[in-house]
Amino acid sequence: MKETFGVITKANLPIDSVIPELRQSLADNRNAVLIAAPGAGKTTRVPLALLTEPWLADRKIIMLEPRRLAARSSAKYMADKLGEQVGETVGYRVKMDTRVSSRTRIEVVTEGVLTRMLQADPALEGVGLVIFDEFHERSLQADLGLALCLQSQALLRDDLKLLVMSATLEAEPVAGMLGGAPIVRSEGRSYPVETIYRPKMASVPMEETVAQAIADALRSHQGDVLVFLPGVGEIRSVEAKLRGKLPEASMVRIVHLHGSLTADAQDQALAPLPPEQRKVVLATSVAETSLTVEGITVVVDSGLMRTSRFSPRTGMSRLETLTVSAASADQRRGRAGRLMPGTCYRLWSREEQQALSPRSSPEILEADLAPLLLELSVWGVQDADELEWLDSPPAPALQQARDLLIQLGALDKSGRTVTPHGKLMAEFGKHPRMAHMLLRAMPLGLGDMGCELAVILGERDFIRYEGRAANVDIRLRLEALRGRGAYAVEEGTRRRLTEEVKRLRRELDIGFASASESSVDDIGLLLAFAYPDRIGNRRDNGKYLLSGGRGAEFAFGQALAHEPWIVVADVDDKGSDSRIRAAAPVDFEQLEANLQDELHTETQIYWDTVSKSVRGRARKKLGALPVEETPLSRPPADQVLQALLEGIRLEGLELLPWTKAARQLQERTVFIRHHDSSWPDLTDDALIGSIEQWLAGYLEGMKSRSDLQRLNLKDLLESMLSWEQRRELENSAPTHWTVPSGSRVPIDYGDIDAPTVSVRLQELFGLPETPRIAGGRVPLTLNLLSPAQRPVQVTRDLASFWSNAYFEVRKDLKGRYPKHYWPDNPLEAEATRRVRPSK
Template sequence: MATLPIDEVLDELKSAVRSHSNAVLVAAPGAGKTTRVPLALLDESWLAGRKIVMLEPRRLAARSAAAFMAKTLGEEVGGTVGYRVKLDTKVGPRTRLEVVTEGVLTRMLQADPALEGIGLVIFDEFHERSLNADLGLALCLQAQALLREDLKLLVMSATIEAEPVAALLGNAPIVRSEGRSFPVATEYRPNPASAYLDDVVANAALDALRAHDGDILVFLPGIGEIRSTEGKLRTKLSGTPWSDAVISPLYGGMTAEAQDRALAPLAAGQRKVVLATSVAETSLTVEGVTVVIDSGLSRVSQFSPRTGMSRLETIAVSAASADQRRGRAGRLTAGTCYRLWSREEQSGLASRTTPEIMEADLAPLLLELAVWGAGEPAELDWLDAPPAPALQQARELLAQLGALQGNAATPHGRAMAELGKHPRISHMLIRAKEIGLGGLACELAPLLGERDIVRASGGQPPNADVRVRLEALRGQGPYAGAIDDFVRRRLIEETRRTRLELGVSADRRTQNELGVSADRSTQAEMPGDCGLLLAFAYPDRIGRRRDSGKFLLSGGRGAAFGPGQPLTHEEWIVAADVDDTGADSRIRLAAPVDFARLAAVMPEEIVSEADLYWDGEAKAVRGRSRKRLGAIVLEETPLHKPPVDRVLRTLLAGIRAEGLDLLPWTKAARQLQERTVFARRHDTAWPDLSDAALLGSLESWLGGYAEGMKSRGDLQRLNMKDLLENQLTWEQRRALDAEAPTHWTVPTGSRIPIDYSDMDAPSVAVRLQELFGLPETPRIAGGRVPLTLQLLSPAQRPVQVTRDLANFWRNTYFEVRKDLKGRYPKHYWPDNPLEAEATRRAKPPGK
């Protein structure tokens, strides 16, 4: 057996795992960690005959790794080494090493939280940071802490910051293998803006075949790009020396045989071009590859908490992923990597891929946690904690599906989790079985969890009706011949397995292999049934047509079909696939639904309520009785004789929204408020009658007097001064005249009102002549606050403002007197104002 770089650190790794509960292995791509490490640990004494379970993020990698390790032992898969992936299991009574995909581990943990009989769980390629990997690690850590101190965990990765992972694992030891790679030359070939990706990739592949020996591995974002590139490349190779080159697609949904052909080396002299998704980034070695062509793109599902919807997006890969892809050219010999972007774009790439837990729909994770018994995600240890907005969205959805009560899983929620599908699909299957539509739901479920099996044709998007896909799966309708045969067989197999899991037999609609029924009357019921089943899965996406031809979804979002879609004219639809771009989301997959049947089967979704609201234009409380399905109002009538207490609450809410100016303030009421606020500035024993405080306490000071009122007009009957005085004790009412008097009596006997609008400087506006003989500034608030004096001319115009009257007489009066004497010569302007007598008249007193 050939030596691999990982062999140099196996003894160190064995020691680390033997002496610690957890460990981290960082090994460069091609080091051999995936296939050497599990076998090296299989006979360790601490394992005591128990199993090793190794997680692989991808089904293809899981099967490939298990097959390689079994071959290393000289056995078939299912002997010492086996695997469990979706729709495919090969394990036997002698199996001690199971390679599983991550969802399988979650089911194992839920069935047996202590993982009895398992001694080690290995998380391979952890840098991919899938949602299930993060969940599996969190659950394993809690199982280890509470139930199985002897359970060991090993996290392996090629490109990851090991220290945070080691800290999460309780400061676990880190073992590093530098790996072995050959030099890879990198060529940057940016795409012209107008170029099509398939054309650019096909040209690059043709150049690589001319310039280099060996096979070529091409990274593309998805199956659609693989198919179009395959067609374009076959055309370009025709008539060239490489016309016999083998073009092999490689993606997760292929048959095991087709995947094996893509990975296996060819006979000497043959050339191969492998067109792959990101499935080929890690864990897999494609024999014979010396050239990598990287589109720099990846397709990921991104969830929007704002809309509660996920959509597939094509994004630029991270720098770490680009390096992983590049390294595939240097596994066996020196190689070359064509990057279909510029050096400048390379410098702008994100350093690492965002963990899925930060962007995914968290409904599956939250349901698993509820079944596990963790009421809140914070009860577990995470490398990155799930974001709160997405968790709240997930909690609301699961509650609507009846899976959660509070933070605990209901019996229905536990049944949903046992099916191992997305909560929406599991809920649909269970409810469908209850009403006798389980067989149809089992056919529909794979279509909802699958990439769309119907492709665009001639640049036009396919019919958005989910029923045409069901017909195509049954070998009927206009799209029957457009489905890939392998995809069709796989969906039929998944349907069969789902029936077994759900415990339903094939009904009259699904009698033969393809589910084709000769009973046309039964088939005629199918359109309404599809929409009804979608409503179980997507109760937040039931849509009613608006006058504009667009739809309002029950979740509150607007949505619309693209041009030419037949379902545009339906009154009621259920949308299964909706993007969240723009003001109105584009509906990509839907079915019509009969509302009468929906209401009969899902009465819990229809809510009758009496709604009271504040009408901002009418300045009044309005009431309406309505029946609604989520955000869709079905009926609405005026509400007669609403409960008095609710009317009052709504009225007070309206006052808060509009502000206190809605109330009938008088000058005396405002002055009383201002005087009390001023008094409180200097003694907190006084009540707080500021606008903010009054708005915050409407119920206590206004509620009892506003009962029975509904509008601004009704509020005008209130006496605001009396209401405010009611907030003062009898002693405070008496004391207020001393602390904050309404008027100040000047030397002439005139009572001048005090203005408290500036709480820091209450003021009076008084003619200068009425203050003759007054030596000092008058004070209020027990002598603590001087009044601000606005001194007026005989014509009542301001001539001076002061808070220090004595200083004014000494220093400023004579300049002011000089000016006033010139303007008002008939008035009395004494040389000594402190000895003069105050007057309201033009002439001195007594003349």
């Protein structure tokens, strides 16, 4: 029995049993969540099953797929089930490829297409249902698309329905975000899969381990083999090693499956082979979900994936090879049991399996958020918190994105409002860097090369070096793409990239310029438009300082390492000096002529620690890069004053002309304040802290240490005291004390707890008690000296000294100074400054 949409012609799949429940859930609610195991058939069954629902009212279904390959494949599969061509009832829109018509009711979209549709028509008129497939992958575009759809539903379209479909997602948080949406679950169906753990040996390259596992699997099992590898480079390496392990007359065909293949090549990788042939599919994580590769009974999993990690601290992204999550490992394993019992080789141990993280981190938490923030700004959202998110965008990454968009001119200086230039950038559907580059390139007649460069920068290095060291010069990639130069490109890859360039030219309505008309030497300028924060100037040590403030360097042997100016398109963001992976030289005159917004002159008035004076200079800079420096002959007086004060703060108060009288005045005041907090604080720390108040007014016309020597520091400090305080200071903290011999001995206030006088013992004869200051509250500390001015005793209790210690001291001094006067009773003796008292 065949029905156009309600019943699928193929044998029933697990999802079919919950279709009635799903239909009812969407009939009764605006939103729903569908959890279905891999292989249940949700991607291709659900859209067709819902197409005749009354609430849809002949409107469209939009289904968002996170991967282009899955979008094309699922659309083709659904069209086949209807006996139609893609582009009739079922079509797709992916990057650089669209197959839809006026008859299309189901559109499978990806690569930000849904976002473009929403920006063009926020109400999504003519659309009744938006499906988010494989939502567990938590792509940035899926999170953004769902947030925008929820706001559109809340403000503009209360009849718009949303369906989130996933294999491994925790359903409850999503259902809560969808307003308490019902959750429909399908248990799925899969055949038993035997898991074989074969840990990699540290001494054996990963590619060799994988190739050997594939060879063993081909000998031990029937059917085709699906191999998961982190990237294209590893795919090529494994293929080379595997061919060396297969007999010459082998009927095994090795194919690649990854996102950068042409559509035809992807179709060939998925297509079944004649019965006498076997297939080994070397794939990236693109094959984890939404695809059924016919004939697969064995999976060989390297346990690795490659992902882009963004650092808000540096503003740079880097590709990292990571261990897969437990959820991804289970998804990969399940590919072996889609059609019949299978086997999975995991190239790690059971113990390592237990240590895997449960699931991968959402892209929104680790991605460059400049594209997302630009879309939000065009949407009219100034604060990301205005929307509903399963995981909110991190604030540091949003701030870095805001800074970049301001620099590119997409947002105004406040970072809150999108500019006309920013709106044009958003319409391109590309990263803001690339969109800005293309918009700047076209008026200069470089739009054609800009399209080539945009395609090149969207690819990993595609040059075949054939044993030679990789070269980071992007000019070589452009030459290779054009079919020239010393490096070759796989012909299929070159054709695919060339087609992408042509499509982009058509989108932008850019006429083709021959390669001879556009010099590869202009690449540096185009890169500078895209990466104004990564313009590099060579330092004396051979490393580069980038305009964004980061350091970078080339690996040994790169010819570009001698260029004075470069622009960096890709770095590894490791260490203090990032390793440059893609760059091009640039002529500074081109930068100066075309990046006026990035050039600025800053006036710097600063304290020079060498000359001990204020200096002024004007520095022309490109971002953080000094370009030109000239001295300032007449710097502004207010800035000179601030620099001079900063010099005093930096060097300390010793920069000022301290006399003995000034220092003693400071110490006396500090002593009094120690006992009376109403007095001003003249400690060094307090003076430094209040330098603006007590010193700045006396520095007019001064700019060096020698100028400061004209200051009368004692008078300045004294001016901070009232007339009453000055008089009190003389009474309570005198500068000198007159001893019984008549000498005026200075008082040392260096220790606020123990002001000290140093005096010869003979000058104190006849003095019964220790003298006191501060209104009698503080006894002086007496540092008693010998006739030769050497210390013999320290005391704060003179009466006790006369009664006790004096006689021992007298015995010693009499032996050393026999001619001097050492009376038996010091209290009745005459004080003297001489050897003996005068008669």
